[in-house]
Structures are given as structure tokens and as C-alpha cells.
Amino acid sequence: MRHVISVLVENEAGVLSRVAGLFAARGFNIESLTVAPVGDEGTSRITLVSIGDKEIIEQIIKQLNKLIPVIHVVDLTEGAHVERELMLVKVAAEREVRAEVLRIADIFRSRVLDATPNSFMIEVTGDSNKLDACLELLKPLGVIELVRTGQVALSRGNRGMIKNQ
Amino acid sequence: MELTGAQIVVRTLLDLKVRHVFGYPGGSVLHIYDAMFKHPELNHILCRHEQGAVHAADGYARVSGEVGVALVTSGPGATNAVTGLATANMDSIPLVCISGQVPVDLIGNDAFQEADTVGITRSCTKHNFLVRRVTDLARVLREAFHIARTGRPGPVVVDLPKDVTAALCDYEDCGSEVRIRSYNPTVIGNARQVKKAVSMILEAQRPMIYTGGGVILSNAAAELTRMTRLIGAPITNTLMGLGGFPASDPLFVGMLGMHGTYEANMAVSNCDLLLAIGARFDDRVTGKISQFAPNAKIIHVDIDPTSISKNVKVHLPIVGDVKNVLGQMIALLEVPGARDQQPDLKPWWRQIDVWREKLCLRYHQGKDWIEPQFVIEKLRDLTQANAIVSTDVGQHQMWAAQFYPFDRPRRWLTSGGLGTMGYGLPAAMGASVALPGETVILITGDGSFQMNSQELATCCQFRLPVKIAILNNSYLGMVRQWQQIFYEGRYSQSHMATGAPDFVKLAEAYGAVGLRATRPDEVEPTIRQALATDQTVVMDFRVAEESNVYPMVPAGKALNEMILL
Ligand SMILES: Cc1cc2nc3c(=O)[nH]c(=O)nc-3n(C[C@H](O)[C@H](O)[C@H](O)COP(=O)(O)OP(=O)(O)OC[C@H]3O[C@@H](n4cnc5c(N)ncnc54)[C@H](O)[C@@H]3O)c2cc1C
Ligand SMILES: Cc1ncc(C[n+]2csc(CCOP(=O)(O)OP(=O)(O)O)c2C)c(N)n1
Numbered sequence: 001m002r003h004v005i006s007v008l009v010e011n012e013a014g015v016l017s018r019v020a021g022l023f024a025a026r027g028f029n030i031e032s033l034t035v036a037p038v039g040d041e042g043t044s045r046i047t048l049v050s051i052g053d054k055e056i057i058e059q060i061i062k063q064l065n066k067l068i069p070v071i072h073v074v075d076l077t078e079g080a081h082v083e084r085e086l087m088l089v090k091v092a093a094e095r096e097v098r099a100e101v102l103r104i105a106d107i108f109r110s111r112v113l114d115a116t117p118n119s120f121m122i123e124v125t126g127d128s129n130k131l132d133a134c135l136e137l138l139k140p141l142g143v144i145e146l147v148r149t150g151q152v153a154l155s156r157g158n159r160g161m162i163k164n165q
Numbered sequence: 166m167e168l169t170g171a172q173i174v175v176r177t178l179l180d181l182k183v184r185h186v187f188g189y190p191g192g193s194v195l196h197i198y199d200a201m202f203k204h205p206e207l208n209h210i211l212c213r214h215e216q217g218a219v220h221a222a223d224g225y226a227r228v229s230g231e232v233g234v235a236l237v238t239s240g241p242g243a244t245n246a247v248t249g250l251a252t253a254n255m256d257s258i259p260l261v262c263i264s265g266q267v268p269v270d271l272i273g274n275d276a277f278q279e280a281d282t283v284g285i286t287r288s289c290t291k292h293n294f295l296v297r298r299v300t301d302l303a304r305v306l307r308e309a310f311h312i313a314r315t316g317r318p319g320p321v322v323v324d325l326p327k328d329v330t331a332a333l334c335d336y337e338d339c340g341s342e343v344r345i346r347s348y349n350p351t352v353i354g355n356a357r358q359v360k361k362a363v364s365m366i367l368e369a370q371r372p373m374i375y376t377g378g379g380v381i382l383s384n385a386a387a388e389l390t391r392m393t394r395l396i397g398a399p400i401t402n403t404l405m406g407l408g409g410f411p412a413s414d415p416l417f418v419g420m421l422g423m424h425g426t427y428e429a430n431m432a433v434s435n436c437d438l439l440l441a442i443g444a445r446f447d448d449r450v451t452g453k454i455s456q457f458a459p460n461a462k463i464i465h466v467d468i469d470p471t472s473i474s475k476n477v478k479v480h481l482p483i484v485g486d487v488k489n490v491l492g493q494m495i496a497l498l499e500v501p502g503a504r505d506q507q508p509d510l511k512p513w514w515r516q517i518d519v520w521r522e523k524l525c526l527r528y529h530q531g532k533d534w535i536e537p538q539f540v541i542e543k544l545r546d547l548t549q550a551n552a553i554v555s556t557d558v559g560q561h562q563m564w565a566a567q568f569y570p571f572d573r574p575r576r577w578l579t580s581g582g583l584g585t586m587g588y589g590l591p592a593a594m595g596a597s598v599a600l601p602g603e604t605v606i607l608i609t610g611d612g613s614f615q616m617n618s619q620e621l622a623t624c625c626q627f628r629l630p631v632k633i634a635i636l637n638n639s640y641l642g643m644v645r646q647w648q649q650i651f652y653e654g655r656y657s658q659s660h661m662a663t664g665a666p667d668f669v670k671l672a673e674a675y676g677a678v679g680l681r682a683t684r685p686d687e688v689e690p691t692i693r694q695a696l697a698t699d700q701t702v703v704m705d706f707r708v709a710e711e712s713n714v715y716p717m718v719p720a721g722k723a724l725n726e727m728i729l730l
Contacts, residue, residue, distance in 0.1 A: 010347055013295070018287060025288050055474070062471040068292045068312060071347040 003057050003077045004153045007046040010069040011037050018067050028060050032150030047152045072162050080156040086149045087124045087131045092142035094118045108134045170299045170330035171196035175204050177306045180338045183234050185598050187218040191238020193265025196330040213619040215242050217591035219249020223258050224595025227578050232259045232313045239265040240278030250320045251289035255582025259318035261309045268328040282324045291319025299332035311343035316350030317469040354485035354493050362464045363497040369438035371513045372398040378405030379443015379487050386574040388491035395498045401429040403444050405581045412570030422450040423718045424563040427525035430724035433458050441465045443487045446476040456723035466490045525716045526567050535685050537636040537708040541568040547692045552604040555593035557613030558586045559643040561636040563714045565608040587616030597629040611637040621675040624701040632695045633703045638710045646713045672703035683707040
């Protein structure tokens with residue numbers, strides 16, 4: 001099963017290597033990992049996606065909690081939540097293909113960030129499935145390069161990750 | 166008061182009541198050594214290798230229950246310390262290791278004697294710190310001690326760049342109170358779970374108690390003894406848990422696992438309820454996982470949630486400190502009438518007594534050569550089973566666990582998790598520093614002893630009267646045993662007679678006493694002579710070369726598939 005795990009950590013040197021090192025040393029799988037500072041309390045929030053059975057995910061969560069700079073861990077997959085990912089794609093586009101690229105971009109509500117006579121860069125946001133679908137359509141037209149941020153996610157509803165937040 | 170970083174290190178250690186530091190100097194810690202020079206009340210034990218220093222701090226911690234402290238220089242000092250840290254980490258021993266580092270501006274430049282100590286030790290410590298600013302130093306040191314000793318204990322490294330130890334900063338003693346918002350171990354057991362556990366225990370017809378190092382680490386031997394007697398169930402200890410329950414008590418069925426007793430392993434395999442306390446279901450203990458305690462409901466008390474249901478799925482987890490949880494359980498068990506409905510355990514005990522009758526630890530001591538077990542039994546008798554015993558790793562370690570009974574905790578020092586040859590001598594030194602009045606014995610092998618024998622110099626310099634018993638079989642015995650059983654007797658690279666030193670002369674070269682026994686009737690006089698002096702003694706016992714440790718569960722087999730002698 002695929003799990004989206006949100007980890008609130010102290011924003012200090014080396015914290016990312018502790019998390020990454022844990023996954024490497026214990027052979028846990030990471031599909032994607034994103035991290036950035038949030039708020040002004042010196043914390044960062046990591047969102048990571050992992051695939052594993054119930055026991056493995058349980059160990060992952062416990063092991064993450066055991067790292068000293070980890071403040072809180074939640075498995076967002078346990079409840080309703082929203083996932084988003086951002087992708088930048090550079091597509092080769094000349095003459096009649098240009099309209100096709102723009103049409104696809106439009107279907108996926110994406111924006112054109114850059115254009116040259118023979119290419120476009122477009123920005124797509126959504127859950128991973130949406131990005132995959134968009135990419136499927138663009139690939140035959142000639143994708144030059146692309147980059148994806150990996151998932152970020154929040155639970156639905158009016159509550160934060162930590163009760164008093 | 167304005168102090169240098171080095172002075173802050175010394176001041177903080179003294180404020181935290183540290184009295185002994187095990188270490189080895191070098192360029193990047195010279196400021197600290199200089200600051201220490203003016204504080205003789207901080208006793209520094211100069212070991213002969215950084216691995217020895219960390220093991221000594223580890224031995225000190227195991228015996229005293231306090232945080233052991235080691236001090237090493239950057240680069241090779243820190244990398245030499247790694248085995249000691251990994252050993253302590255696997256056995257959850259509280260240590261703080263202060264390592265020197267190159268100046269902050271040089272970090273990352275491949276500077277002289279630079280090693281990425283924080284990177285290297287990340288996965289073999291509980292936590293580590295790099296202190297970049299002197300203003301953080303006092304706080305970080307306090308946090309390091311706090312993290313090392315609380316929750317599931319473990320080693321913590323504080324990496325200290327040389328310029329930080331020279332920089333000036335205001336210092337005041339802020340006590341040992343530490344709060345780290347992201348670190349709050351659960352210490353009290355959930356009351357509902359505890360209640361459930363007690364009723365499960367009191368319903369069991371074939372209950373079995375299995376306890377480990379957590380009982381020792383939590384200082385909960387008294388509570389464990391009380392609770393076990395209230396329940397009346399058989400109890401087994403892991404290698405790390407020995408001494409957590411008195412070995413002389415009839416409820417004790419010996420160690421379990423690969424080289425545990427037949428009765429302990431059979432009882433675990435046949436119980437209907439297994440109460441695991443401060444033990445982590447190591448593969449040396451469980452044998453084949455799918456057949457471990459197959460008919461039992463399992464209750465697991467542990468302070469570390471990652472230990473629970475990691476290897477064996479448990480039915481009732483209780484996260485908390487053993488001492489607290491046992492206190493909670495005892496309170497429920499002592500409620501008047503609480504145990505009235507408990508099933509009669511006599512049939513279960515009758516079955517256990519049948520298993521006991523196999524006398525699985527028997528061996529035969531003839532007239533001609535010395536059996537290793539015999540030496541340990543003599544050591545036991547001549548020390549009234551009351552010594553502190555340290556071991557190295559191998560056959561001698563297993564025989565020590567089988568034949569030297571411990572009635573009290575913190576008297577037994579062995580590297581269980583990492584199985585580090587070379588651990589024993591420095592650990593014994595640490596124990597001797599912690600409890601100078603006590604008899605400290607090292608039971609070692611000719612292979613292991615040679616891994617850190619340079620520490621004889623430390624013993625002699627600091628007058629640490631460790632009594633070293635080498636069970637000298639001229640082999641890497643445990644390796645030879647496996648080669649005999651699983652590789653048709655092909656003794657590939659396990660014979661060590663050629664090149665072996667004369668251990669008696671080796672001892673004498675350091676200024677210690679060297680003794681040798683080659684015949685069974687020489688064993689007792691040799692031990693008596695060793696115990697009679699207040700010097701460091703090396704006893705070279707020439708034992709049977711090809712004795713094996715039995716019983717034995719072959720790797721991957723179930724506990725009830727033990728090979729008996
Ligand atoms: C050659 C060799 C052979 C071996 N053969 C055997 C064998 O036959 N039998 C055997 O038992 N071992 C054997 N071992 C040792 C084995 O490898 C493990 O080290 C040992 O079994 C682990 O012991 P433990 O389960 O008590 O765990 P420990 O490593 O002592 O871990 C302690 C547990 O208690 C928990 N804990 C710590 N503090 C607290 C607290 N305050 N409150 C609650 N919980 C706490 C920890 O989280 C952890 O889960 C052998 C080792 C070697 C080198
Ligand atoms: C540092 C290290 N290297 C290798 C091993 C593997 N090993 C385990 S037991 C053993 C043999 C130990 O021989 P010795 O110390 O003579 O003890 P004996 O088994 O003969 O009692 C070896 C090599 C180890 N445990 N530790």
C-alpha cells in the first residue's frame with residue numbers, strides 16, 4: 001500500500017540526512033520526499049511517500065518518531081487528505097503541434113511559463129495521477145525534460161497536525 | 166563567569182557529577198586536556214586505544230548505572246571510537262563521547278585529521294551533535310547526557326571543533342534539567358493495557374516470563390523479582406537480562422535462545438502466555454520466528470515502540486519504563502483476592518521439571534585436561550558467585566552465561582547485540598573504576614583477548630586489579646565450532662596456535678602477574694593465587710581445544726529443535 005507520511009521536524013542541520021539515512025539503513029522504500037521550512041517556530045515539514053505493508057509502515061512511523069529532532073509524524077493516508085504535486089515540463093512544439101500542446105495544457109489547467117518558437121514550458125499541479133495523465137499526452141509530442149516536486153499533502157478538516165496548532 | 170569552550174566542557178562535566186573520563190588525547194582536544202589538567206577532581210583514565218576508552222566508559226555505565234564518558238580526538242580518534250559506540254548502541258548503554266573536530270572554518274576541506282564524525286556515527290549512536298558555536302556548548306552537553314540516559318538509553322556523540330573549545334563565552338550552572346520539545350519518551354504504562362495484561366496473566370495455565378536488558382537498564386530487578394514471585398511463573402532471561410532475576414531462585418529456568426537451557430526454550434515453545442519485559446525478540450533468542458512461542462498470547466513491555474512487533478507480532482503492547490509498569494502490575498496483583506482465581510500452575514511446573522531433568526548443561530571433567538566449563542565453575546565457587554564478570558565474544562562468553570549465576574543486576578558485562586571481540590578487557594577496567602572494592606573478572610578467549618590486550622597497560626598504570634581468565638583453546642573457538650558442525654570440520658583460518666604470544670610473559674611485560682594452568686588440579690590454586698593479590702592478573706588456562714557449547718539451536722531452527730550434548 002502507498003502511504004503519505006507527514007513529518008514535522010526541527011529545522012536544524014542534518015535532519016534530512018537522519019531521515020534519509022534511516023530509510024537507507026533499514027531498507028525502507030521512499031517514492032518521494034519533499035522538505036521545506038514552515039512557519040516561524042524553527043520547524044520544517046517533510047512529506048514522504050512510501051510503499052509497504054501495514055507492519056512496515058508501522059515500523060517506519062515508529063522509527064521516524066524515534067529520531068530526536070522529529071516532533072510529530074502522521075500517516076495522512078489514514079484519513080481524508082489532499083495531495084498536490086507540481087511538475088514543470090518542457091515540450092518540443094513546432095507549427096501545428098503548438099496548438100495541441102496548448103490544448104492539453106488547457107485541459108489540465110496548467111500554465112505556460114516560457115515559450116520559444118519551437119518549445120513550451122508548462123506548469124501542472126495536481127495529484128500524481130493527474131500529472132501522470134498529462135505527461136502521457138505530452139510524451140508523444142516530444143518532452144525535452146521535466147521535473148516534479150514530489151507530493152505534499154495535508155489532512156482535510158479544521159484540525160492541524162498537532163492539536164494546539 | 167567567562168570561560169573558554171574547553172573550560173565549559175570541564176565545568177559542565179563536573180556540574181553533571183561526572184567523576185571519571187576515559188580518553189586519549191590528540192591535536193583537536195588539546196584545549197580540553199589543558200583545561201582538565203587544572204581539575205584533578207575529574208579523573209581521567211588514559212586508555213591505550215580509543216576503542217578501549219569507549220568500551221571502558223561502557224563498562225563503567227553498565228556497572229554504575231550512570232552515563233559513561235569518553236573523550237577522543239578528531240579523525241582517527243573518532244573512527245577508532247566507532248566500534249565502541251556501535252557496541253553501546255546495540256546494547257542500549259548510556260554514553261557521552263566527546264570527539265574533537267577540526268576548526269569550523271576547515272570542516273569539509275579534507276583538513277588534517279578531519280573525519281565526518283557526525284556522518285559516520287549517525288547510524289551507530291542514539292543521537293549526535295556538531296557544536297558550531299560556543300554559546301550552544303553548555304546546552305548541547307546537557308542535552309547529550311539527558312538523551313543518553315533517558316528513554317531507551319544509548320550513546321551520544323558531541324563533536325567539538327577545536328576553535329569552539331578556544332572561544333570565550335559566559336557560563337552558569339543551569340542544573341541538569343533539560344527540555345527538548347521533540348523528545349518525550351513514554352514512561353508510564355497505559356492503565357487499561359496494564360490491567361488487561363494482569364488479567365491475561367492470571368488466566369494463563371502455562372505462563373512464562375521472558376525478560377531482557379531493559380530490566381537492568383531500568384533498575385527494575387527488585388520489582389521483577391517481586392512480580393514474578395507473586396505470579397509464580399517460570400522466568401528466563403536473555404543474555405543481556407542476566408541478573409535481572411536471581412539465578413538461584415527456583416523460578417529461574419536459565420537463559421533462553423541459541424545457547425539457552427533446554428527447559429527455558431521448551432517452556433517458551435509450550436507456554437500459553439508469554440510476558441516479555443524489556444527484551445527485543447532478537448533472532449538469537451527467537452530462532453525460527455514462525456515457530457516462536459506458537460501457542461502463546463504475547464504481552465510486551467518496552468520503552469521503545471520500535472521494539473514492539475518488530476520481529477514477532479504481539480497481542481498486547483505496553484509502552485513504558487519497566488520499573489513503572491511493573492510497579493503498576495504489582496499494585497494490581499496485590500489487591501486482596503486478585504489472584505484467587507489464578508489457575509493451579511503445578512502441572513506446568515511438573516512439565517518444566519521433566520525438561521530440567523535432561524541436565525542440559527552437563528559436561529565431564531576428567532583428570533587429564535581442563536574443560537572450559539570447569540574453570541568457570543571454579544571461578545564461581547571461589548568468588549562466591551559474587552564477582553563482576555566481563556566477557557569477550559565466543560564460546561567462553563556462552564559458557565560464562567551458562568555457568569556463572571548472577572543474583573544481582575549490573576554484575577555482568579557482555580557485548581550481546583554487536584558481539585564485539587575485544588570488548589571484555591576495557592569493559593572490565595570501566596567496572597573496576599566504578600567499583601574499586603569489588604572483584605572484577607574477565608572471562609575471555611585467546612582470540613578476543615588479543616584484540617585489545619594493549620589495555621593491560623591501562624590496568625597497570627591505574628592499578629585496576631582485573632583478574633583475567635583466558636580460556637585458551639588455541640582456536641577461534643566459536644568459529645571452529647560452526648565449522649565443525651556446519652562445514653564438515655574444515656577449520657578455515659580458525660586455528661590460532663602459531664604466533665600466539667606466551668600470555669604469562671605478555672602479562673609480565675606489562676608489569677602484571679602471569680599465571681598458567683594446564684592440568685585440572687592446577688585450576689583452583691591458580692585462581693586462588695590470582696584472587697589473593699591486588700594486582701592485575703592474567704591466567705592462561707590451557708583448556709580442551711575442541712569443546713563445544715551445548716545445548717545449541719542451529720541458526721534458522723525453532724527453539725524446540727535444540728541439539729543437546
Ligand atoms: C555469540 C553470541 C551468542 C548469543 N546467544 C544468545 C543466546 O543464546 N540467548 C540470548 O538471549 N542472547 C544471545 N546473544 C545476545 C543477542 O545477540 C542479543 O544481544 C540479546 O538477546 C538481546 O537481549 P535483549 O532482548 O534483552 O535486548 P537488549 O539489547 O538488552 O535491549 C533491551 C530492550 O529493552 C528496552 N528497554 C531499555 N530500557 C528500558 C526501560 N527503561 N524500560 C523498558 N524497556 C526498556 C529496549 O528498548 C530494548 O527493546 C548472543 C550474542 C552473541 C554475541
Ligand atoms: C571484532 C570481531 N571480529 C570477528 C568476530 C567473529 N567471531 C565471533 S566469535 C569468534 C571467535 C572468538 O574466539 P576466542 O576469543 O578465542 O573465543 P572462544 O570462542 O575460543 O572462546 C569470532 C572470530 C567477532 N565477534 N568480533
